[in-house]
Amino acid sequence: MARGKRWGQARSSRKGTFDPQDPHRVKHTRIGVWDLYEEINPDLENIPGSTWLEKVLEVYACLPYLVRMLKDILSIRSCWVLLLSYLTADFLNSLLPAASIWYSGQLISILQTAIDTRTVDKDLLFRVCLGRIACTLGRRVLNYSRQELRGPLSRRLKQQYSMHLFYARARLDLPTFEDPMVQRQLEDASSTSGSIAWDTLVMASGIVSTAIQVVSQVSVLARVLGAQQDGVLLAILSFSSSLSDWVTRWNVLANGQVWAATTKDKDYIRMVGLKHVVNHLEHRKELIAGNLSEFVTEEFKKLSQKVGPDNAVDFMELRRVSRTRQRFGFFTFLQDPLRELPQIVFTLRAVQYPASMPVSLASLNLLQQTTSQFSYTLWRFFEQTGSVTEQLATVRKLYDVAHIPNRIPDGTVPFPEDAQKIRNGVSLEFRNVSFRYPGSEQYALHDVSFKLEAGQLCVIVGANGSGKSTILKLVARLYDIEDGQILLDGHDIRTLRLHDLRQATCVLFQDYTHFPLSIRDNIALGDPTHFGDDDRVRRAAHLGGAEEFIDRLPDGFDTYLERPVRDYFSGIPEGTTTLFGRNIDYSNVRGAGGMAARSGPSLSGGQMQRLAVSRTFMRSVVSEDAKVGLLLFDEPSASLDPTAEHDLFARLRELRGNKTMVFSSHRFGNLTRHADLILYMNDSVIVEAGTHDELLKRQGEYARLWMLQAQAFL
Structure with a gap:
């Protein structure tokens, strides 16, 4: 799919769906290996000029x-003077x-x-020359002045809307944020x-200033030339060439429609996939360990030749070529003849009125200078602006992302x-809970029921994928259940304020994260x-066992x-061992721009997990005023050695006090x-429930797996 601005510049304000297979509402165009689908409004389809x-x-x-x-721009206090100064200079x-x-x-x-x-008249000549010099200096x-004002003004606007986009992303819940369409919407709003x-602002200012230039120069x-014979005609002919170029190059209302582009070419898709394998760091280990570099290089070469140089490019590049071809029309043919007409008219006039030749020559020179300057102005304007519709649609996206419904x-x-x-714990109950992850037809939990009293310890055991982690995610309402109820102290958690619910629970997930902040900040969060x-x-x-290392x-x-x-550097001398206080492996430096300074120390999986546990303790144990009554741990010892x-x-048993605690684990220890309650899960359901002694006496699946793990230490 096309990315960033490439995917749907404007969201349709009409109700309904965008169905690429509907020929009555969507126009299909083939561009290279890409299929472009553009929306058609059936209400306007038969109206002349409806597009x-x-x-x-x-x-x-x-x-x-x-x-x-x-x-919003005017609400930024520090922007008032800068904005007014910039617009005044532009005017x-x-x-x-x-x-x-x-x-x-x-x-x-x-x-x-x-x-x-x-x-x-020497005085008049002096004043005119002085005026022309003043215009040049001005x-x-x-x-x-405009160049100097651009920097601070644009930086203030960027700061303002960086906060806007930060809020738009931070407020989204997990299912919404995971939605690929939401990710694309966020990317569109942030990708410029x-x-x-x-x-x-530049586009609006450019449109106004260009209009002022056109009106003022023509008038x-x-x-100036009105009193001269054919003066107005020469002016019109000189400007018509530039104006025809404007019409040809700038479609002010281009790309206002909803559109989408995709490719089904298997060779192109595979070629791009191989490019990702080589470019992205997460694939590098397997690329090297599997000795795949020669194979993927040869395969990429074959695919590239098969797809061809005209098609093995991004969609936007192909579309630009297509648009260039579309511009080759009536106005394109007119541009060159119009550019020659002023010279022809001047020559005819000089033949007919030889005495007026000096004045005519000066007038023609003035016209040529003016039109040349005007053409440059238009060219600059084209470079700074594209489509008004496209830009306004981008503004719309920028504000829409702040209102994506969770x-x-x-x-x-x-x-x-x-x-x-709550310091004495909370009760937790599942009543016939069923749940499937978005986009999946398989149940992650199916008809699960259990009850845990306040202050009790529950351990959920079972194989990977049995549903253990899902229970913890549902308690924190990262997702909502399909059927049944989850009760916290007798309240359906869907009725509780989300902030209060998550404040009362503390979760350590199996796929815990470490923020790109200092270790202190990671724990303090x-x-x-x-x-x-x-x-x-x-x-x-x-308490988390991380202080020592x-x-x-x-x-x-x-x-x-x-x-x-990231750090930037170039030309590091041979023998350099440290940079910015960090060690350097010089063998990794390859010429200018090489990045050798390590981003940080390499910690073991167990040490990283201890940091995550420390963050959990920061919230649930260290704070005496903590409002946490339920502790949820998802495989907290997966990367730890037995000791x-x-x-x-x-430490957890000693420090939890009376808090309710739920563990998930695939290891029986x-x-x-x-545990006050053990839930043995398999294939999204609870197979057995009870205490350790009770489950051993049943001689069921829990007892069998317990003995298997115990034999490893005999």
Whole structure:
């Protein structure tokens, strides 16, 4: 699929679906290996000029978003003076060409007077020359001022909308964020190389200033040349060439429709896939270990030759070529003849009126300079702007992402009712719960029921994929169940406020994450209310078993495991061993721009897991005022050695107090001996439930697996 701006520049405001297989509503075009589908509005299909009309309606639908953007820009206090200064400089700069033409017209008048009377008004000539120099200097100063204002103004707008996009992403729940269409929508709103607000401001300013230049230059030229024979005709002919170029190159309402592009060419898809295998770091280990480099290189070469050089390119490149071909029409043929007509008219006039040749020559020179300058202005404008519809649709997307509806609806009931009571744990009950992950037809949980009293310890065991982790995710309402009920202290969790529910629970997932922040910040995020409390962070690290190895790191708690900002350097001398306080493996440096400085120390899986456990302790144990009553641990010892696992479980039992605790694990250890309830799961259902002793007496599947694991240590 096409990416970024490439996928649907505007969202349709009409109800219904976009079905590429519907020939009545969607137009299909084949471009190379790509299939382009463009929406057709059946209500306007038979109306002459309906395509243009629909684009106008699309622009109209986007105008409220443009107004909102202008209000947001004006609400930035530090932007007022900068914005006003920039627009003033832009306005004055658009008037200078007309002023320069007026002074040139005065020179032509002086020339005419000199021819007629053989005299020259020296004072007027001096003032005109001075005025022309002033216009030149003024243009230089205004261009410099605009350039200086662009930086700080664009940076402020980028900062404003970076916060907007940060909020838009941060507010999304898990099912919504996982949706590929939502990811594409977020990507569309964030994918421009510069600020959308700045690009829109430049486009609006460019349109206004260009219009001012056209009107002012044409009016001044008409006044200057109006008294001369054929003067107005020469002006019209000179500008018509540039205007025809404008019409040919700039379609102000282009791409306003909903459209989509895809390719079904298997060879092209496979070729791009091989390119990803070679380019992306996550595939590098298997690429090298599997000795695949020669094979993928040869395969890529074959596919590239098979697809062909004209098709083995991105969709947008092919579409640009297609648009260029579409521009080759009536106006394209007119441009060159129109460019020659002023010279032809001047020659005919000179033959007919030889005495007026000097003035005519000066007028023609003025026209040629003006049209050349005007053509350059238009060229700059084309470079800065594309389609108004496209830009306004981008503005619309920018604001739409902040209102993407979450899939998990918020509840209204506050929780807990008694803040002190939650320290003694909460009861948890599943009643006939069934759930399937989005896009899957297989049940992750099917008709699951169990009850855990406040303060009890529950261990869920079973093979990978049996549904253990899913139970924990559903308790935290990362997803919502399809059938049944989940009760927390007797309340259906769907009725509870999401913030309160997640504040009352603490979860350590099997696929835990480490944020691209310092170790201190990684642990402190367990309890953001005490983010700056170093003593709490150190105590949490001690309880999680991470303090000892953290202190051995050169930067201690300030260590970054993954730096969010890359370093830049070039030409590192042979023998350099450190850079910016970090070690360098010089063998990895290959010429200018090589990146050799390590992003951080390499920690073992067990050490990384201890950091994650420390973050959990930061929230659930260290804070005396913590409102956590339910602790959920998903395979917390998966990367720990037996000694570390024993120590972790011992600390958890000692420190949890009366909190309710739920573990999931595929390993049976000393934790199950202390469990109030063990749930043995297989294939999304609970097969057995009870205490350790009860399940051993049943001689069922739990007992069989317990004995298998115990024999490994005999």
